[in-house]
Amino acid sequence: MSFTAVPVRLSTLDPNFESQFAARLHWAADTDAAIEHRVADILADVQKRGDAAVLAYTERFDGLAAGQVSELELTQSDFKTAFDALPVAQKAALEAAARRVRSYHEAQKKAGGESWSYRDEDGTLLGQKVTPLDRVGIYVPGGKAAYPSSLIMNAVPAHVAGVQEIIMVVPTPVRGSVATGGSGATTATRGERNELVLAAAYVAGVTRAFTIGGAQAVAALAYGTETVPKVDKITGPGNAYVASAKKRVFGTVGIDMIAGPSEILVLADGSTPAEWVAMDLFSQAEHDELAQSILLCPDAAYIEEVQRAIDRLLPTMPRAAIIAKSLNDRGALIHTRSMEEACAISNRIAPEHLEISSDDPHRWEPLLKHAGAIFLGAYTSESLGDYCAGPNHVLPTSGTARFSSPLGVYDFQKRSSLIEVSQAGAQSLGVIAAEMAYGEGLQAHARAAELRLDTVPPMRGGA
Template sequence: MIDISQLNYSSADFWQQLTHLLAWEGVSDAAVTETVRNILADVKKRGDAAVVEYSCRFDRLNVSTMAELEIPLNRAQAALNNIPVVQRQALEQAAERVRRYHEHQKQDSWQYTEADGTVLGQQVTPLDRAGLYVPGGKAAYPSSVLMNALPAKVAGVKELIMVVPTPDGEVNELVLAAAAIAGVDRIFAVGGAQAVAALAYGTETIPQVDKIVGPGNIFVATAKGMVFGTVGIDMIAGPSEILVICDGKTDPDWIAMDLFSQAEHDEDAQSILVSPDADFLRRVSESIEKLLPTMERQEIITTSLNSRGALIQVADLDEAIEVANFIAAEHLELSVDDPAEMAKKIRHAGAIFMGRYTPEALGDYCAGPNHVLPTSRTARFSSPLGVYDFQKRSSLIQVSAEGAQPLGKIASVLARGESLTAHARSAEYRLKS
């Protein structure tokens, strides 16, 4: 039975209730932390041997060398050739849309010359090598392969290493097919914290990468947090979220299913509807009860909605916008008459889905923008994964002899003010008098 929270903006303790609803503790417990720390240290020390040992233990594999854990690229191509035509076409069409969108994000180097001949600018270069973690086994997400690999390729990353666990030797054909389409360079049947360690530190077989991207379980997320600094990471993602703002004019069945689309991910996922129309909230609640028995993941959806879901009544759409900016949701649907105008007032959201015909699900697969998005209110300060995550920027500074005169004097004054004499004298040496 659904017992979803009902909140009202007019309540005296509304913000307290909302804050409590949004709270999610994603920190690993002591046992997970200790396990991951030991695995990282072991892989760093023993390399391939440790990776093979953990893969056999955790994924129940029977292998003795890393060579047995590398999946040849022709195996991925064979998967692409052998999957049903309709699936191949869907993957290829989605990939093309994702690639085309991300090409618009690519940044170029730039520079300008000042009147005295001093040249300043920025040189943009891609990462040399990136690592892509892909969940494996039954939890297979070929869409995540496309969303993580294609921006890296558009950025110009020279080598993309994919790791994917294959518990009990179970290989997902769609994941391999997606890897072939995205142009992944090497694939290893390795998962868990040991895969993150191998990518971060490098082994005799798996090369060290510059950045690790891609979703994983609590062990993977914990490992990514621990290796940050040795390598870059995309983000530590929390449970999936959707916030829908609706004026009451959209079919309530549509909105109920949009809420389900995130709730079915897992029990911690969060689905929230905000509307100024009390009767519409009631009708959506009725749609939830009606449609829930038809869902394959009924139990997961029920737990998610009962524990973290909410129907929020506001006085008007301005209050709805205020609520949305506080929540800073991963996915925000604006199911209203003028979504473009409303979007201008949204300051915090991972992705904004505008209009009644733009369900979040399209963004997960084929709209084009990336589906790797900030969660747990981190959209207040972070952005979707993109080409820019695989590019670095180096400042360019070439000071002319003439330009060194005023700049040297400024630097000298400031350096001596900080008691850094060598800094000052280094600048002063370039002065003509």
Template sequence: MSMIRRLNTTSAQFDQELRDLLAYEATQDDSIEQACKTILHAVQHRGDEALLEFTQRFDHVPAQSIADLVISADELQQALNTLPAEQRSALEKAAERVRSYHEKQRASDWSYTEADGTVLGQKITPLDRVGLYVPGGKAAYPSSVLMNAMPAKVAGVKELVMVTPTPKGERNQLVLAAAALAGVDKVYTIGGAQAVAALAYGTQTIQPVDKIVGPGNAYVAEAKRRVFGVVGIDMIAGPSEILIIADGSTPAEWVAMDLFSQAEHDELAQSILLCPDAAYLDAVEAAIANLITTMPREAIIRQSLQDRGALILVRDLDEACNVANHIAAEHLEISTQEPERWAQKIRHAGAIFMGPYSSESLGDYCAGPNHVLPTSRTARFSSPLGVYDFQKRSSLINVSQAGAQTLGPIAATLAKGEGLFAHAASAEYRLKP
């Protein structure tokens, strides 16, 4: 049995085969839904007491007060100061690149004045408080701290509150060091749905936030879904994805390893290669077979490639771009000659990596652009996380007396057409007799 399926766009069944390949529906586990509902309700109504109970039960942390769940700024700085030199240097370089990229996303206020003196414009303001969820324990991701915290800080968020579970008191020093570098203001060692509830509703000790960002397990995702509307959220992310368009000019081993880079996340991750050269697809398939036994996460990679991976033979690179636009992948690598030419044809992708040296892994850690990206085809209408996610826009309207004479009759006519006569009268009151 082949480790990864082979598809061909000339097949009469290709459209259905592609739909089957891309099909992913996050199963709603009734037990998870019920547990989250119970936890959210308890924290909303009992606050600190419930939060402590759940932290003791799920994380086995014997905290007696919320003060026991706070990591001080001194401890964050100490984590940074005691990192091995190589790790600290890498973290600092990555942080600087992420900050520099996101500084270019800052938006500015703008306005214009019409001939009659009416002024219209837009005012940009940052969110006041943002909550950042960071997985804890052994499954800890300092890169996620940087990618979520840096754009928030660049946007001007006044207070950034991080929550991270510490199972049995285990604190990940790289995560704490990343929080120190990113300028996180407060850190609580809480996790799960109870942490999301505390951030959304607030407790006697923890103030509610305006938006919650950051990855988490199924309970965290379900809790975020349920509190959306009370607070903003970044997204409900699906499994990680990589789509590669190749022309055969990149070493097959490089492409195989790039497919592995997403497949190793979990069994539901998706790795797809599009290429017009059948012999090259053979070479990549052979490289996959040769390299997979060297991977520490071999079993996960095998399952991911067997269940959701594919090597797809396309007619040409134009067709590859059309298929890529339909897939709308989280990560798209264009590993071809003249990659910029083909990138011009791409309309839907979370991030586009151009050229053989632009491996997706560089984007995950240190290239600069954000690695929080739309998944499950949502790149058709969504964008990477950025500074704009931590800012909001207010419209500015300053109508002059002369402007009211022009706009009033228009508004009144439309309001009467909608049967809203108070609206019409409000506009007409400003008209000169």
């Protein structure tokens, strides 16, 4: 079967550009009331019945029966066995990737993840103490989206932050089991596990792991059960049930962003071999039919060249069907007036992945305000960043780069303000605080400040 991929061709010169552009960009997460309802029930049930509920849902949704949750626990020796069984090249790649990711995140911690303090002129100490979370949960999807690289990207920053316990949940549904409401994966067979994920758990240093998934796994991590320990934060991607469950337990535990479909935006000035750019567009499109690949370029001839490269390379790709559907439905090749205009459009999109495919990338980088990750220059293919350059591949999607950041060490740390007011400081601060507190009608606040004054004034408006 042969496929063709012809991303829509837009031009900023076209008077209808704005509406065409808006239509192509549009994507909205389904908020499915039926899913929300079912998830609320599952959460409440796991909170109430603990292990018994987890076992029931795992049997019902994943077709996996067990007498006790402890039977669903993987061991460190499962991880090691999986790692030892890998071909040498794969072992080396996993270890090299983990090493580079660790080293980048160590630099990140040093750049902003350390405690700090100073004393002001009154001798008052002010600062922040930065400490790791105690225990985190990482959700790893079963089935087609089970990526060992994802596990590394979630677990390594937690490790670098100093998290002591990393609990992984990964469903292993039975082939053909009823997946609705479960982990959404139907391709694994009973007992068959994703060995690369287990090997990655070994390399990344996962503490404990359970073969459970779906909303029931999120609930077990958020509330704790007799067997599954309660965590402080849950990260990692999942299907609509997992996303809904995470959103619902937010507040009881921390969560990472809810991810939408993956996106790449390539800003090209025409200096990169067209095949490289075409393959970068493919590498996003092959994830998912909803993934979005966009090229912005001021050079019309180069856009033609990229389309020809697409035509030439597509038939060689094993995932040609997914790539073609993604590019045809959601892709776009956009001709712009200039690179400056291309940068401005990129800022409106706030893409997850942003390649500056230019021989002068540092000229354009300062113009780019919103993006999950910025890849500079022709050699920086997104796939290098996805696996092993070092920065995290868990990035804000669907325009959320306007207000959120790559997963990082900071997601596994929290801060406590430190304040030590000197006796001298209490004199000047006490007067200010009391004035404001009386203004807000909070007399005990005012009085707590005034009692620390060397000369305590009479209380205003006392009872």
